[in-house]
Amino acid sequence: MRKTEIPSIENLGHGHLACAGCGAAVSMRLTLKALGEKTVMVIPASCWSIIPGSWPYSSLRIPVVHAGFVTGGATASGIRAALNIRGDYETLVAVWAGDGGTFDIGLQALSGAAERNEDFIYICNDNEGYMNTGTQRSSATPMFAWTTTTPVMQPKENPKKDIMAIMADHQIPYAATATIAYPEDFLRKMKKAMKIRGTRFIHLLSPCPPGWKIPSELTIKISRLAVRSRVFPLYEIENGISYTLQEESHVVPVKEYLKLQGRFSHLTDSEIEVIQENVGRARERLMKKAGD
Amino acid sequence: MKKVITGNQAVAYGVILSRVDVISAYPITPQTTIVEELSELIASGRLKTIFLKVESEHSAMAALIGASTGGVRCFTATSSHGLAYMHEMLHWASGARLPIVLVNVNRAIGPPWNIWSDQSDSLSQRDTGWIQLYCENNQEVLDTILQAYRIAESVKLPVMVVLDAYVLSHTSEAVEIPTMEEVDPFLPPYCPEYPIDTQEPMAFSVITTPEYFLEFRYKIQKAMEQVPEVAKKVDDEFRSRFSRGYGAIERYGKKEAEILLMTSGTVTGTSRIVIQKLIEKGVSVAGIKIKRFRPFPSEEIYEEIKGAKKLAVIDRNLSAGVGGIFAQELRASLYSRGERPQVFGFISGLGGRDITPELIEEAVRYTWEHPQPEEEILWLGLKK
Ligand SMILES: Cc1ncc(C[n+]2csc(CCOP(=O)(O)OP(=O)(O)O)c2C)c(N)n1
Ligand code: SF4
Ligand SMILES: [Mg+2]
Numbered sequence: 001m002r003k004t005e006i007p008s009i010e011n012l013g014h015g016h017l018a019c020a021g022c023g024a025a026v027s028m029r030l031t032l033k034a035l036g037e038k039t040v041m042v043i044p045a046s047c048w049s050i051i052p053g054s055w056p057y058s059s060l061r062i063p064v065v066h067a068g069f070v071t072g073g074a075t076a077s078g079i080r081a082a083l084n085i086r087g088d089y090e091t092l093v094a095v096w097a098g099d100g101g102t103f104d105i106g107l108q109a110l111s112g113a114a115e116r117n118e119d120f121i122y123i124c125n126d127n128e129g130y131m132n133t134g135t136q137r138s139s140a141t142p143m144f145a146w147t148t149t150t151p152v153m154q155p156k157e158n159p160k161k162d163i164m165a166i167m168a169d170h171q172i173p174y175a176a177t178a179t180i181a182y183p184e185d186f187l188r189k190m191k192k193a194m195k196i197r198g199t200r201f202i203h204l205l206s207p208c209p210p211g212w213k214i215p216s217e218l219t220i221k222i223s224r225l226a227v228r229s230r231v232f233p234l235y236e237i238e239n240g241i242s243y244t245l246q247e248e249s250h251v252v253p254v255k256e257y258l259k260l261q262g263r264f265s266h267l268t269d270s271e272i273e274v275i276q277e278n279v280g281r282a283r284e285r286l287m288k289k290a291g292d
Numbered sequence: 293m294k295k296v297i298t299g300n301q302a303v304a305y306g307v308i309l310s311r312v313d314v315i316s317a318y319p320i321t322p323q324t325t326i327v328e329e330l331s332e333l334i335a336s337g338r339l340k341t342i343f344l345k346v347e348s349e350h351s352a353m354a355a356l357i358g359a360s361t362g363g364v365r366c367f368t369a370t371s372s373h374g375l376a377y378m379h380e381m382l383h384w385a386s387g388a389r390l391p392i393v394l395v396n397v398n399r400a401i402g403p404p405w406n407i408w409s410d411q412s413d414s415l416s417q418r419d420t421g422w423i424q425l426y427c428e429n430n431q432e433v434l435d436t437i438l439q440a441y442r443i444a445e446s447v448k449l450p451v452m453v454v455l456d457a458y459v460l461s462h463t464s465e466a467v468e469i470p471t472m473e474e475v476d477p478f479l480p481p482y483c484p485e486y487p488i489d490t491q492e493p494m495a496f497s498v499i500t501t502p503e504y505f506l507e508f509r510y511k512i513q514k515a516m517e518q519v520p521e522v523a524k525k526v527d528d529e530f531r532s533r534f535s536r537g538y539g540a541i542e543r544y545g546k547k548e549a550e551i552l553l554m555t556s557g558t559v560t561g562t563s564r565i566v567i568q569k570l571i572e573k574g575v576s577v578a579g580i581k582i583k584r585f586r587p588f589p590s591e592e593i594y595e596e597i598k599g600a601k602k603l604a605v606i607d608r609n610l611s612a613g614v615g616g617i618f619a620q621e622l623r624a625s626l627y628s629r630g631e632r633p634q635v636f637g638f639i640s641g642l643g644g645r646d647i648t649p650e651l652i653e654e655a656v657r658y659t660w661e662h663p664q665p666e667e668e669i670l671w672l673g674l675k676k
Contacts, residue, residue: 037490037493038490039490040488040490042358049499050499052495052498053498054498054499054500054501055498055499055500055501055504056498057498058494058495058498060493060495061493062490062493063488063489063490063493063494063495063496064493064494064495064496064498065358065361065488065495065496065497066495066496066497066498066499067354067357067358067497068354068380068381068384070350070351070354070380071350071351071354071357071381073351074316074346074350074351074352074354074355074358075354075355075357075358076358077316077344077346077351077355077358078314078316078344078354078355078356078357078358078359078360078361078362078366079358079359079361079362079488080358081313081314081342081344081355081358081359081362081364082313082314082358082359082360082361082362082363082364082487082488083362083488084342085313085314085340085342085359085362085364086362086363086364086487091490108347108348108351109346109347109348109350109351109354111347112346112347112348112351115347116344116345
């Protein structure tokens with residue numbers, strides 16, 4: 001058996017408050033392994049504002065600056081500036097924001113920072129909804145999914161916003177997708193990002209058991225199926241133009257991914273068909289951009 | 293060195309002399325010439341400051357919250373809609389106990405669009421936990437910025453320095469500009485107690501349960517209560533170094549006056565002349581300039597108004613449904629006192645209309661002639 005390359009250091013302590021099976025908890029644990037101790041993390045309002053524990057405790061063993069929902073990109077810019085003034089170019093600044101804090105309310109601040117090519121790694125912890133406030137739709141919520149603001153009688157009508165395309169069009173040096181079923185891949189991308197300066201963006205898919213209505217033991221499996229069904233392809237974009245797609249060898253129909261999740265249990269066959277077609281179209285779009 | 297400069301240039305000089313590390317700002321009339329001036333100075337290499345040219349005022353304040361948490365001295369300037377847009381982050385800055393200094397150029401908030409002087413922008417941020425200092429002239433603008441950093445860094449609360457649109461921001465006056473060598477010993481570098489440090493990891497602004505939240509707010513109130521003493525010390529030291537000082541309030545005019553006229557900002561400059569003239573005509577009047585609005589100088593005012601029968605307040609702002617905000621705060625601060633003069637609340641000059649000597653005289657005369665106000669709000673110069 002091959003030995004794992006995942007570092008053994010643990011900078012996520014015991015006693016955090018995530019739900020059982022929380023994908024975002026696994027995501028954070030891996031992220032901290034990659035980033036190491038010489039990192040400051042900005043956390044705008046999201047589940048992770050709560051998960052580390054309340055004052056005077058924190059289960060994260062690096063400096064953390066909790067921040068307003070809107071402000072990931074801006075707060076990180078300010079911290080970077082302060083460190084630079086102090087002559088500390090070494091300490092890494094990372095943002096850990098939800099999909100709401102990235103795709104929606106924080107998009108302006110992120111776009112501003114990316115346009116200025118601010119020197120930080122921005123990790124979008126995407127669980128496809130406003131989970132901290134109880135699973136409301138965000139613009140990262142997939143089409144036809146149930147949320148508390150898109151009830152099954154009127155599920156979400158629009159497809160998910162293509163945040164990677166938006167970030168790529170800012171021509172930032174590095175953007176990549178990743179998810180926890182592929183930890184080595186995620187860590188490789190993090191390491192790569194850490195060697196680059198400027199705005200680096202990681203789109204990290206983190207299944208959420210209560211929000212997706214999945215059993216807590218299926219988090220990793222669903223993360224894997226998201227990739228295999230091509231709902232969430234793994235790829236990298238350098239400087240907004242150079243694409244590297246990871247070919248998936250075990251492709252499955254989207255139905256395999258959808259059927260395990262309560263948030264899609266109301267779907268008709270024809271709706272599943274529409275989703276399958278959309279996934280095909282998204283892949284074509286991506287292939288075209290990648291130029292093959 | 294004396295120079296003839298605008299209020300906005302005085303701001304820029306104040307920022308340079310304070311050796312600010314990080315500036316983050318977004319343009320809005322009539323603040324724009326501040327950010328233009330500072331951009332020029334940084335581009336010319338005269339300042340080592342980092343200027344984050346962000347995409348909004350909300351981000352400007354958020355960026356400074358990041359930078360100030362990082363342990364460096366920070367500055368921003370804004371006005372009106374920009375300040376309103378920052379509102380959430382203003383609370384954040386004080387809640388996080390960050391000594392950020394912000395200059396607000398008082399301007400009306402629309403609609404209708406209006407770019408002229410009106411204090412409603414800064415006064416509607418009065419509950420955000422910021423110290424607020426209002427300025428009468430360009431010299432005071434520069435000096436107040438230097439003092440603001442001393443106060444902010446001492447009590448760990450942010451300070452808003454406020455000046456009137458155009459009447460100060462775009463009007464040139466002679467200003468004595470101290471040298472860096474003179475300012476440095478007055479304003480030493482910022483030494484944060486808890487800067488971000490990866491060797492000693494800490495979490496900032498962590499969620500706090502009802503068990504502790506009240507105590508965090510209690511500490512902010514206690515810090516505010518320290519301000520009068522701290523600000524006085526800072527002002528006294530400033531006076532001994534630079535031969536200029538301002539106090540939280542300033543009383544001028546007749547020693548034992550029956551009526552007092554209370555003003556803030558540039559209206560005070562005009563009032564000084566009007567009051568002098570009226571005293572010569574036999575009116576028993578004195579003026580009180582209010583420089584510090586937050587924390588409200590209740591003690592200082594009470595000491596100065598003893599013996600007065602009536603207080604006339606001119607507010608260039610409106611809290612619709614109540615009236616002028618200075619008058620409202622004054623009434624509240626007097627309520628528990630034994631001796632309470634009548635308060636005459638005048639509103640004038642909203643949206644930049646001139647508060648002329650004639651209007652000020654009208655306010656004083658009305659107060660002189662009436663035992664009490666006929667209405668809660670007395671409108672000066674209202675077109676009917
Ligand atoms: C300005 C503002 N609006 C609304 C909220 C309430 N709020 C806090 S977290 C949150 C949802 C966060 O969603 P997301 O960014 O996806 O993170 P998640 O909780 O899913 O991890 C909302 C709506 C807030 N804190 N600030
Ligand atoms: S709601 Fe979802 S994302 Fe939030 S802690 Fe629970 S499992 Fe994790
Ligand atoms: Mg989310």
